Amino acid sequence: MGKYPIAEDELMTPGHLACQGCGATQAMRYALKALGQKTIVVMPACCWSVIDGPFPHTSLKVPIFHTAFETAGSVASGVKAGLEMRGDSETTVLAWAGDGGTFDIGLQALSGAAERNEDIVYCCYDNEAYMNTGIQRSSATPPGAWTTTTPRGDRKRRPKKKIIEILAAHGIPYIATASVAYPNDLIAKFQKAKGIRGTKFIHVFAPCPTGWKSAPELTVKLARLAVESRLFPLLEVENGHYKLNKDIPQKPVREYLSLQGRFSDMTEEEIQRLERDIDEFWQSLLIKENSGGLLPGITS
Amino acid sequence: MKIVIEGNHALSYGAKAANVDVVSAYPITPQTQVVEKLSEMCASGELDAKFIKVESEHSAMAAVVGASAAGARAFTATSSQGLLLMHEILHWAVGARLPIVLGNINRAVGPPWSIWTDQNDSLSQRDTGLLQYYCESNQEVFDTVLLAFKVSETVMLPTMIVLDAFFLSHTSEIVEVFGPEEGAKFLPPFKPVDYLTPDNPMAFGNLTSPDSYYELRYKINKDTLRALDVAKEADEEFEKIYGRSYGIIEEYRTEGADTILVTSGTVTSTARAVVDAWRDKGRKLGLLKMRLFRPFPIEDVRRVLGNRKKVVVIDRNIGFSIGGIWAQEVKAALWNMRKQIPIFGFIAGIGGRDITPDVINEILDIADRLEYPEEEVYWIGVKDGQISYSRR
Numbered sequence: 009m010g011k012y013p014i015a016e017d018e019l020m021t022p023g024h025l026a027c028q029g030c031g032a033t034q035a036m037r038y039a040l041k042a043l044g045q046k047t048i049v050v051m052p053a054c055c056w057s058v059i060d061g062p063f064p065h066t067s068l069k070v071p072i073f074h075t076a077f078e079t080a081g082s083v084a085s086g087v088k089a090g091l092e093m094r095g096d097s098e099t100t101v102l103a104w105a106g107d108g109g110t111f112d113i114g115l116q117a118l119s120g121a122a123e124r125n126e127d128i129v130y131c132c133y134d135n136e137a138y139m140n141t142g143i144q145r146s147s148a149t150p151p152g153a154w155t156t157t158t159p160r161g162d163r164k165r166r167p168k169k170k171i172i173e174i175l176a177a178h179g180i181p182y183i184a185t186a187s188v189a190y191p192n193d194l195i196a197k198f199q200k201a202k203g204i205r206g207t208k209f210i211h212v213f214a215p216c217p218t219g220w221k222s223a224p225e226l227t228v229k230l231a232r233l234a235v236e237s238r239l240f241p242l243l244e245v246e247n248g249h250y251k252l253n254k255d256i257p258q259k260p261v262r263e264y265l266s267l268q269g270r271f272s273d274m275t276e277e278e279i280q281r282l283e284r285d286i287d288e289f290w291q292s293l294l295i296k297e298n299s300g301g302l303l304p305g306i307t308s
Numbered sequence: 309m310k311i312v313i314e315g316n317h318a319l320s321y322g323a324k325a326a327n328v329d330v331v332s333a334y335p336i337t338p339q340t341q342v343v344e345k346l347s348e349m350c351a352s353g354e355l356d357a358k359f360i361k362v363e364s365e366h367s368a369m370a371a372v373v374g375a376s377a378a379g380a381r382a383f384t385a386t387s388s389q390g391l392l393l394m395h396e397i398l399h400w401a402v403g404a405r406l407p408i409v410l411g412n413i414n415r416a417v418g419p420p421w422s423i424w425t426d427q428n429d430s431l432s433q434r435d436t437g438l439l440q441y442y443c444e445s446n447q448e449v450f451d452t453v454l455l456a457f458k459v460s461e462t463v464m465l466p467t468m469i470v471l472d473a474f475f476l477s478h479t480s481e482i483v484e485v486f487g488p489e490e491g492a493k494f495l496p497p498f499k500p501v502d503y504l505t506p507d508n509p510m511a512f513g514n515l516t517s518p519d520s521y522y523e524l525r526y527k528i529n530k531d532t533l534r535a536l537d538v539a540k541e542a543d544e545e546f547e548k549i550y551g552r553s554y555g556i557i558e559e560y561r562t563e564g565a566d567t568i569l570v571t572s573g574t575v576t577s578t579a580r581a582v583v584d585a586w587r588d589k590g591r592k593l594g595l596l597k598m599r600l601f602r603p604f605p606i607e608d609v610r611r612v613l614g615n616r617k618k619v620v621v622i623d624r625n626i627g628f629s630i631g632g633i634w635a636q637e638v639k640a641a642l643w644n645m646r647k648q649i650p651i652f653g654f655i656a657g658i659g660g661r662d663i664t665p666d667v668i669n670e671i672l673d674i675a676d677r678l679e680y681p682e683e684e685v686y687w688i689g690v691k692d693g694q695i696s697y698s699r700r
């Protein structure tokens with residue numbers, strides 16, 4: 009590390025296949041800066057299986073194993089066990105999955121890995137839909153959003169699945185949310201995760217201009233607005249203790265919504281309901297934080 | 309050391325003798341004892357391996373894929389629904405060229421629920437590309453674990469070892485077993501060429517274009533064919549060290565035989581006795597035991613069957629509308645010899661129904677009576693009463 013707080017080494021190269029303004033690509037670049045060269049990436053089907061580049065190319069300077077959609081948690085567990093049996097307990101195994109691979113089809117394998125407290129970093133980069141296959145709804149798609157499977161007239165109604173709560177219920181040592189709009193915070197969280205043994209889950213908010221119908225140059229702004237509007241609060245759950253980042257002044261959610269085509273059909277009533285949901289969610293997080301200790305049934 | 313163990317434990321002891329590094333498995337009847345024994349072995353330190361106790365067979369297979377990709381020797385075991393749940397990752401293990409060994413206890417597939425033996429679970433994985441060995445005795449199961457790793461690690465393809473539910477899995481037999489030190493004489497530690505390590509970063513399994521995928525499949529096919537010779541050589545080497553061998557097929561009393569009975573799995577043992585009885589009566593009957601299903605030993609099958617008057621195949625499985633799967637394979641293997649040998653296909657014992665000497669005699673009597681089969685497939689022992697019992 010030179011004069012900058014962030015590592016200058018690039019473990020991700022240009023020439024990858026991401027769309028302009030892809031948040032997932034920024035997330036990978038920062039995460040690898042934090043984790044360093046001794047990292048192995050396990051990559052289930054997602055946009056990143058394409059972004060990495062076609063055979064025989066790769067845009068990562070660390071080993072990467074592409075695997076089936078629902079196997080990030082299970083394959084990463086196996087890689088870790090294999091490394092340990094070969095005498096390498098140093099290398100970080102990074103499972104890198106989309107929201108579909110995490111909230112939906114890969115939830116079972118992730119739950120298994122977390123329950124066993126496998127010594128892996130599991131990152132879910134969340135672009136709030138199945139983007140690889142062309143913008144279909146996932147259980148991370150927010151209410152009010154358009155996708156190709158929640159088209160006009162039948163937009164997403166159900167709330168976004170509370171993945172952090174699900175992971176917290178497993179009693180793993182470290183859970184965090186992070187955003188590509190806050191790279192220092194994101195990098196610090198991955199670095200912290202690297203130093204902890206057991207399952208670490210990091211949920212990274214990663215805008216997708218193609219799927220969100222937003223301008224590519226607004227990716228960082230949108231990621232920032234999601235945090236500021238408290239749609240995506242920055243937090244950590246360490247050994248069951250919630251710690252909420254309350255330093256960021258709240259902004260109304262409307263600007264965030266108005267910059268994305270996917271929300272253009274939202275009615276005034278829907279927006280007001282969303283605002284109430286945001287407040288309730290924030291309150292629930294405060295309660296968890298203020299409980300000051302472990303939630304019932306959660307032990308480290 | 310000679311001990312009395314069931315087939316499932318023969319798999320566990322085999323994995324120990326192979327000194328596996330990583331085990332991952334999920335319990336299912338009739339495979340559970342494999343998992344239990346390996347858990348004990350790992351817990352006591354008797355086997356220096358990591359056991360990943362996953363939440364499903366899909367994850368079990370995925371976990372051994374990960375371990376194998378990291379350069380470890382990896383083992384799993386399952387049966388029936390569990391194998392079917394693994395299906396996607398079986399393909400993955402083949403495409404990723406990972407030398408995983410999987411024990412499968414042949415069990416019928418639901419619905420309706422049945423825990424008894426038949427081969428539709430493993431044979432329906434035919435085109436995943438896993439190599440497949442079928443076993444007849446517990447000793448063969450134990451030995452085949454070592455042989456399977458040897459072949460797998462040579463051609464870099466995964467192998468499935470198949471044994472019948474209960475007839476082997478839960479039947480105790482005397483088995484000569486040994487530990488990893490003795491095993492290493494035949495199977496030295498796994499030395500992967502390409503594996504996941506930060507010392508030599510590589511990407512595995514990236515997106516391919518039609519320009520490269522085709523050749524990768526071509527190479528899998530080529531190495532699958534190479535596995536025939538590799539398996540034979542491994543068998544010979546095994547015999548030199550331990551004094552036992554099985555071949556990739558086995559001929560039993562085929563000399564001078566007009567008719568050859570073709571079997572796989574434990575039916576073979578019953579068939580041996582039936583062949584003896586027919587031979588005692590002066591009948592020219594022989595037996596071909598199929599041990600390897602994939603790669604299919606076409607040349608050996610042609611050599612053994614190509615000059616006979618009749619071939620009789622017993623299938624404990626069914627390819628609906630087309631007949632038994634082994635019979636299909638045998639027909640395909642013989643076709644280009646242009647010999648027009650009558651091949652009789654018999655279905656028997658599906659869902660664990662006994663294949664007794666009487667059943668085999670009935671099969672042989674039918675084949676004996678006819679010059680050519682009058683039916684494409686014969687179902688033996690179908691009960692009219694059972695047929696009318698259910699509306700579908």
Ligand SMILES: Cc1ncc(C[n+]2csc(CCOP(=O)(O)OP(=O)(O)O)c2C)c(N)n1
Nearest residue numbers: 053054055077106107108109137138139140
């Ligand atoms: C078993 C299986 N079902 C479906 C697919 C097709 N598929 C590939 S990626 C993908 C969506 C991925 O969504 P997400 O995990 O959110 O990642 P993103 O593409 O948005 O980055 C789907 C449905 C697949 N590869 N495997």
Ligand SMILES: [Mg+2]
Nearest residue numbers: 106107135137
């Ligand atoms: Mg997504």
